[in-house]
Amino acid sequence: MAAHIPVTETTCPYCGVGCGVAVQGAGEAVAGLESHPANRGRLCVKGAALHDTLDLRHRLLYPEVDGARVGWDTALDAVTRRLRDTLARYGPDSVACYGSGQLLTEDYYVANKLMKGFIGSAHMDTNSRLCMASAVAGYKRAFGGDSVPGCYEDLDQADLLVLAGSNAAWTHPVLYQRMVAARKARPDVRVVVIDPRRTATCDLADLHLPLRPGADGLLFNGLLAWLARHGHLDRDYIREHTGGFQDALARAEADSGSLADLARRCDLRQADLERFFHWFAERPRTVTFYSQGINQSATGTDKCNAIINCHLATGRVGKPGASPFSITGQPNAMGGREVGGLANQLAAHMDFAADDVDRVKRFWNAPNMVSEPGLKAVDLFQAVADGRIRFIWILSTNPLVSLPEADRVREALRRCPTVVVSDCMGDTDTVRMADIKLPACTWGEKNGTVTNSERCISRQRPFLEAPGEARPDWWALAGVGRRLGYAEAFGWRHPAQVFAEHAALSGFENDGRRAFDISGLAALDQAGYDALTPVRWPVNRHWPRGRRRLFDDGRFHTDDGRARFVPITAALPDDPPGAGELIMNTGRIRDQWHTMTRTGKARRLLQHIGEPFVALHPRDARRHRIEDGQLAHVENRLGAIIVRARITTDQRPGELFVPMHWSSPFSARARLGALVPAITDPLSGQPESKFARVRVTPCAVRWQGFLITRVRHGDPDCLYWSYSPLPGGHLFELAGDDDPDRARRRLATLIGEAGQGEAPQWLDLRDPTAGHFRRVAVRDGRLIGALFIHPAGALPERDWLGGLLQRDRLEDDERRALLGGEAPDGGAGDGPVVCTCFQVGERAIRARIHAGDRSVEALGRSLRCGTNCGSCLPELKQLLQS
Incomplete structure (x- = not known):
């Protein structure tokens, strides 16, 4: 009788779609969770490969202080001592915390409570500032709160899908495939993609508007003015549920001018612009699905409000198939916003109004409650650079890569007296700067909740024991809180207790003015928390099973209950590029x-x-x-x-x-x-x-090459390299501007393998005149590594050689073929992989096309490509067309 393999229902740790994942055993296999409303069993290729990322390579497993491994008590004592010293000498404004949408809600909640209520610093911000802050500000200006009105079902029901600044085919593939399915079921659905680039998402588009970068606000202002001129406004909705319309319209009319002028300024064809406007006017069930192309802008908030203005003017908010829908970038960007993850927020969607500050202070019994907003991400790290912030705790993010002016950020952290980094990985740009390293749990080990882009709270459940001494982030933060003398406030023993407190705060003195209210979950015990199924907030006595859409009753969370139009003057980026730019x-x-x-x-x-x-x-x-x-x-x-x-x-x-x-x-x-x-x-x-x-x-180079090795002994010393893992080893693509002979002697030292055995046998092929060089190392009949260099980059593919690293012993003909770099039977590899799910390469696809497969469906039947997550479908179509 076959042994029963347990299945853990959890949530994907990648994008804001928030897909449910079914994990077999200890991560032997993953699949989409059929019962989860976000994905209905689908996974993108990243989610489908989650089990490939669970090994302990490069993990941070033990605490370190100043480069020395220590125990947790010593590490947290060091954090607390340095924190106390900084507070005593420089005050709470010298302390900062920088979090991440990769944190679970419980981690985020504890970090905010510690910083804003007990340390007394509002300098708690997050990498969500880099992706969602403008969407948040736009929603708050229009609706009175950070509230996404729609849900994923709207994508199924819309007659017009407008994707603005979103390459959903690559960034949110599961939702993109949902759009594909909706279009297939209802061929009359129209899709418009607004993006300067022609991306994979344009494969679905009836109309692509490749506008001038930064012109999105101008485009939507023009749409509002056009709708008014042509009698396509919902006057009843405007009168009964909104305010400020005339000012917004006047600004839009002055801003956009004639249709011809608008098209010229947006760098679009007038006919395409007019077609989009007509489709928007004729299809009341419209979803505008917008993401980083809108948000990541010096005028991102105004662009968000320009979109929302068009929806308010036509009554398309909170209705089936009709909403302005900001799609979040990270798995818990919204959960972080719920607990005050941004420096200008307090927990439970409260701000820095005096009443809110007092309310949170009383709920927490906080002795050092902040009263003013803290520094936002870019300003926060500038304060590190100029010495105002002298202690920073960075959790689950890599700002030395993701922040603007990243070299200056690196120098700022280099000069900061105390840098604490909590991370699951032992080697990131940011971890390299840490004075104190704290090993955190990662996906598969974490226990808590996340909230996705449609306000759906889901459980992330562990199915692995934490390796080494890795611990949850909330546990480490609470440990510091207790050491500071606040044992009662940070005395949780399980994340269920943190969640219950968070839920209770959301309902505390909430008279309905704050949309975020999950007080209906505050009474969950640990068993109820463990069994929690996905639910969209609010969850309270009015909505005990959650609420599908917000604002479907026309009531908003503003002082007068009306949505606000926001007058926008669209600003194109200043100063055109200079000569050669x-x-x-x-x-x-x-x-x-x-x-x-x-x-x-x-x-x-x-x-x-x-x-x-x-x-x-x-x-x-x-x-x-x-x-x-x-x-x-x-x-x-x-x-x-x-x-x-x-x-x-x-x-x-x-x-x-x-x-x-x-x-x-x-x-x-x-x-x-x-x-x-x-x-x-x-x-x-x-x-x-x-x-x-x-x-x-x-970039002028004198040679190019690649290095394959079983053990990574360090980074290559050359002008250019990029790294990829191999099953059983490592691959570096290389290039240099120095003498090829010197380069090969230097780089050959990276080939090697730890352990006992006979000395490696070196096989060389050299042509000093041409600069051509190949070296292969074999030990005990196994391939140890290979270095290939050629002046013009004439090199074999890497797949065959790389695959040999998994072999315990080479065949004789394989050994003879090593310096050629190609399989002894002469078979070519599959070329660039197009379908990652089923490892289908471009050559195999082209061969099937030449054999008579003339559609993506036919290719799917022959090779399975395109039949799982669907991310490769646009490329399959391109290959068919070519």
Whole structure:
């Protein structure tokens, strides 16, 4: 009789979709959770590869103080002592905490309580400032609270889907596939994508509006004015449920001008603009789905309100299939906002109004309650740089990669007297700066809750024992709280107790003016908490089972119960690029997440795109003498990176795109945050990450190569390298501008393997005149490593050699083929992986197309590609068209 394998129902730790995950045993396999309302059993490729990231490679497993391993008591004593000393000498404003949407709600709650109620510093901010702060500010101005009105079901019911600044096909694939399914079920649905780039999401679009970067606010102001001129307003809704319409309309009319002028300023065809406006007017069930292309802007809050204004003017808020829908970037960005994760918030969606401050103070019995907002992320790290903040605790995030002007952030932390970092990983750019390192639990070990983009609270349940001495973040924070003398306030023994307190605070003196109220969950005991099923807030006596949509009754959380129109004067970015400059856009790629500390561990997630790159238009490539696949410098006054060039007509001329993910453990010079200026939205404090002026030039190299090795002994010493894990080893792509012979002697020392056995046998192939070199090491019949160098980069594919690292013994013909770098049977690899789920390469797909497969459905039947998460479908269609 087969042994029963337990299944744990938990939640994915990646994007804000908040997918339910069913985990078998100790993570042997993962699958989408059929019963979860967010994903209905679907997972994207990142979620489907979660079990590939559970090993202990590169984990931070033990506390360290000043480089020495210590026990937890010693570490927390050191944190507390340095914190006390800093408070005594410089006061509470010298202390800061920087959190993350990767934290669970319980972790976030304890951090905010400790900082804002007991240490007395409001300088508690989060990396959600980098992705969601403008959406928060826009909702609060319009609705009186940080409240997303819609839900995912609206995507199924909408007649018009407007995706603004969102490449959902890559960043929120499960929701994108939901849109694909809705379109297939109802062919009359129209989809508009508003994005300067032609992205994979445009595969679904009936209309792509590749507008001038930064012109989104102008576009939606123009839409509002056009709707008014052509009689498409919902006058009854405006009169009964809103305020400030005339001022907003007057500003929009003055701002947008004629349709022809609007099209010119947005750099769009007038006919396309008019088509979009007509579709918006004719389809009352409209969802505008907006993300970082809107938020990450110096005018992001105004752009959000320009979108909301159009929805309010047509009564499209909180109705089935009709809402302005901000999609969050992180799994618990919304949960962090619920507990006051932003420096200008207090817990339970309260602000710094005197009544709110007093209310939270009394609930917590807080002796040092803050009364004014703290510093937002960019300003917070500037305060570290100039010495105002002298103690900072960073939890579960990597600001040395993600923040703008990242080199200055690194220097700020280098000079900060005390840097405490809580992280699950032992080698990130930020962990390298830590004086005190605290090992945190990660996905699979964590126990708590998260809230997704549709306000759905879900449990993240553990199925693994915490390794080494890793502990939950809330536990470490509470330990410091107790050591400061506040044992009663931080005496929790289980996260269920933290959640219950959080839920009780949400209902404390809440007369209905605050939408966030989960007081109906405050009485949960540990068993009830463990059994908690997904539920959308509010959850209280009025909504005991949660509420699907907010504002469906036309009542808002403002003083008069009316939504507010916000007058917007759209501002295009100042100063056009100078001679030779291009505009750099940034964002995510399909298979990676944030700074790759988790996804970078899974080889298959680096097979689709394995190196950092810059995408630019052929016209710009010709002008700057850059060829496809060539290395290129991208630089400005702030810094410089070296990345691989990708030439594509998906870019607008004069603009380029660089992905955000590569950090120092994964590449020599690809931290794009170093190029992003610290320009922020004046209301939200969110940085402008989509518009940086840069120059691009070819990177002259004398040789290129790759290194495969069983053991990573360090980083290569050369101009360019990027790293990918291999099953059983490591792969480095290499390039240099120095003498190839010197480079090969230096880099060959990185080949090796710890342990006993016979001395390695070295197999060499050299052509000094041409600079061609290959070296392979074999020990005990096993491949140990290989270094291939060639002046022009004429190199074999890496798959076959890399695969040999998993073998305990080589066959004779394999051994003879090592220096050739290709399988002895001469079989070619599959080429670049297109379908990560089923490891289907481009060559196999092209072969099936030539064999007669003429549709994605046919390819799916032959190769299974495109039949799981669907992220590769746009690329399959491109291959079919080519």
